[in-house]
Amino acid sequence: MSLDDLTLVVRAQEGDVRAFEALARRHEAALYRTAVRVTGDGAEAEDALQEALLDAWRHLDGFRGDAAFSTWMYRLVTNRCVAALRRRRPVPAADAGADVAAADSPERTALFDLELAALGRAVQDLPDDLRVCWVLRELAGLGYGDIATITGVKETAVRGRIHRARVRLAGVMRAWQQ
Amino acid sequence: MAAVGDGAIELLVCGRDAALVWDRAEAGRPPDEHERSCPYCTAAYAEAARLDVAVHRMAVEPVDPPPSVLASVMGAVRAAPRLADTLLLDSPLGPNRLARPAAAAVLRAAVDAMDGMRARSCRIEQPGPGTTADVTLTVAARFGLDLAGATARVRQTVFAASEQVLGVPLRRVDIEVVDLWET
Numbered sequence: 001m002s003l004d005d006l007t008l009v010v011r012a013q014e015g016d017v018r019a020f021e022a023l024a025r026r027h028e029a030a031l032y033r034t035a036v037r038v039t040g041d042g043a044e045a046e047d048a049l050q051e052a053l054l055d056a057w058r059h060l061d062g063f064r065g066d067a068a069f070s071t072w073m074y075r076l077v078t079n080r081c082v083a084a085l086r087r088r089r090p091v092p093a094a095d096a097g098a099d100v101a102a103a104d105s106p107e108r109t110a111l112f113d114l115e116l117a118a119l120g121r122a123v124q125d126l127p128d129d130l131r132v133c134w135v136l137r138e139l140a141g142l143g144y145g146d147i148a149t150i151t152g153v154k155e156t157a158v159r160g161r162i163h164r165a166r167v168r169l170a171g172v173m174r175a176w177q178q
Numbered sequence: 179m180a181a182v183g184d185g186a187i188e189l190l191v192c193g194r195d196a197a198l199v200w201d202r203a204e205a206g207r208p209p210d211e212h213e214r215s216c217p218y219c220t221a222a223y224a225e226a227a228r229l230d231v232a233v234h235r236m237a238v239e240p241v242d243p244p245p246s247v248l249a250s251v252m253g254a255v256r257a258a259p260r261l262a263d264t265l266l267l268d269s270p271l272g273p274n275r276l277a278r279p280a281a282a283a284v285l286r287a288a289v290d291a292m293d294g295m296r297a298r299s300c301r302i303e304q305p306g307p308g309t310t311a312d313v314t315l316t317v318a319a320r321f322g323l324d325l326a327g328a329t330a331r332v333r334q335t336v337f338a339a340s341e342q343v344l345g346v347p348l349r350r351v352d353i354e355v356v357d358l359w360e361t
Contacts (some may be wrong), residue, residue, distance in 0.1 A: 007296055007297075007298045011282075011298070012299075013242060014282055014299060014300065014301065015278070016279055016282065016286075017255055017256055017279070019253055024251060025248060028247065029243060030240065032243035032247070044242060045243075049243055049247050050247050054254060054255075057251075071243075084205065112235070114240070116235055119232045119233070119236055123236075131180055138233050156187075163187055163188065163196060163200065167196075169233075170225045170229045173229055
């Protein structure tokens with residue numbers, strides 16, 4: 001029997017560890033994908049996911065169900081990613097993104113790999129605030145309203161950031177698609 | 179017009195909101211009449227659709243967390259339970275302690291096993307050590323279920339499970355149906 005998120009959250013709030021585990025298992029892949037794309041680094045993404053899940057357990061009483069549980073979790077993991085980015089010493093963003101985008105895929109054609117790697121680098125080259133909004137929209141598939149809740153900025157600002165990110169990425173990718 | 183400030187969206191030369199054109203292209207919705215005949219909209223639409231091909235490939239790339247992340251989170255969670263409180267059970271050998279979350283999980287499982295019922299909150303209050311307890315339960319029921327009959331069965335089930343499985347006789351069981359679900 002698969003229980004809905006709200007039922008699992010209420011149980012977890014009352015100390016049911018298994019209910020919390022079911023929630024974590026259900027959402028971890030999507031949260032991790034977001035963390036990988038925001039940080040551009042697998043190890044940092046793992047840390048961010050782990051810290052966000054522990055944040056969730058510790059602060060579960062603060063979840064009131066105003067937004068979906070997944071939205072709340074996206075906020076926790078995004079906050080952890082942004083904190084990691086701020087801690088990070090300045091490194092060439094292109095190097096940080098390359099290994100994620102081009103991860104082991106020997107079967108694919110070289111051109112596909114190169115194009116995807118180029119997109120990965122271009123995403124890492126975006127300013128942090130643009131990248132966070134763009135990843136939540138284009139890779140996690142969230143709506144503008146949810147992204148505004150997650151990032152704590154107005155919806156009009158979210159739309160502006162996503163659009164600016166798209167225009168930048170399109171400019172970089174134009175070379176690959178002619 | 180160039181974008182100004184955090185919230186401003188660039189307008190195309192024809193006056194259309196560039197982000198709206200882009201959203202439409204990405205959602206796969208066909209261009210409207212203006213967009214079909216306007217060179218600026220056509221260009222923006224084509225650029226959005228082109229980028230979307232690569233973005234879609236990135237979005238579906240399998241990127242999964244290693245199992246070690248969840249394992250280590252659950253290890254920490256189990257080592258530091260949020261609610262460490264216990265119920266006290268009388269026994270011939272002296273008082274026994276039973277973790278309240280574990281007791282609640284047993285009662286919820288008994289309700290979950292019933293047709294069309296899912297337990298949500300389950301609070302067990304014991305007025306004093308070793309006494310009978312009171313249970314306050316919220317449930318979600320399958321849409322169309324006879325709620326009066328179903329809650330009566332839930333009450334019986336919870337009374338029985340608490341006494342027979344946990345060894346905690348109950349004084350009262352309050353049940354509130356807080357949600358309906360459809361199969």
